[in-house]
Amino acid sequence: MSSSSKRRVFPFAAVIGQEEMKLALLLNIIDPRIGGVMIMGDRGTGKSTTIRALADLLPGIDVVQGDPYNSSPNDPDLQSTEVRQLIEQGNEVSTEERQVPMIDLPLGATEDRLCGTIDIEKALSEGVRAFEPGLLAKANRGLLYVDEVNLLDDHLVDVLLDSAASGWNTVEREGVSVRHPARFVLIGSGNPEEGELRPQLLDRFGMSVEVRTVREAELRVQVVDQRTAFDDDPDSFISSVQAKQDSLQKKVVSAQDRLQNVVIDEDLRLKISAICGELDVDGLRGDIVSNRAARALAAFEGRNEVSEEDVARVITCSLRHRLRKDPLEQIDSGDRVIKAFCNIFERSDEDVANSFELASID
DSSP states (O other): OGGGGGGGOGGGGOOOOOOOHHHHHHHHHHGGGOOOOOEEOOOOSHHHHHHHHHHHHSOEEEEEOOOOOOOOOOOOGSOHHHHHHHHHOOOOEEEEEOOEEEEEEEEEOOOHHHHHOOOHHHHHHHHSSOOEHHHHHHHHTEEEEEEEEEOOOOHHHHHHHHHHHHEEEEETTEEEEEEEEHHHHEEEEGGGGGOOOHHHHHHHHHHEEEOOOOOOOOHHHHHHHHHHHHHHHHHHHHHTHHHHHHHHHHHHHHHHHHHHHHHOOHHHHHHHHHHHHTTTTTSSHHHHHHHHHHHHHHHHTTTTTTOHHHHHEEEEEEEEHSSSOOOOOOOOOOHHHHHHHHHHOOHHHHHEEEHTTTTOOO
């Protein structure tokens, strides 16, 4: 894809700080089955900038030309019904390369805008399924970003999470039904001061990240200088970090290819489940996500076996949002996860502190 046709967004590789957020996003790109990321934090901490930069980091994808669902030319699970029928009938389909879709869901969106709508009048008069694809169709094989997700109507959140979990979207109206693939990485962000998500909905996000405002003066100046340089001359700024961006892209693609060969020792799996049990985590999503995130991290770092340090680096993001809230309890949910990790792995707080701070993506 030519550079002139690409979005001019702030490069992911140039984002300073917020290492936990960047790592969680990359792990979900490596293994979308992790289930997305919920990012909560102060206003103006670079949440939206980092998320929009993520799609730009990824290489283009091959899609069936003219298909509104970004259907894959070779994976039946990522194909619309029409494309699959064409291929099954022995027809050849033309392909084109597209940038990974990055779809924003506005707060005021209706369910029809999100899921798509069926033109019943045309269906009855002409006997054809006249379907107007929604945002879920456009987000297939890409990223779906919901800013201020904690302010989104609950029924839309339910639809989003169901589609993200199943990988399909079904629209039914007056006996007419349309079903299409909707596999995307769901990313939500919000400010906790403006309201919390319901616990049962928060639990459906694979990982949860908390971002804080940078306090160090030198780092703040560095962030301001970089943003100013990008705004003044985007092309020049992007060129200055292109080598780093390309290197990170190769690392992510390599991790995607390596992922299926990464193994996690039974002892580590038992300890992960022991942590979930000690924290009284409901259900098994915490166990599953922690295992997947640890494997994705090992793949990202070029290894075929998960280490104890991998578990340390992902366990907080995987579990902190699944803990039952006690209004009288003073300890932070992330600290509770770290304490449980230390108990199960029989390590001291100081000994394990370095592991939890190794979230750099470099």
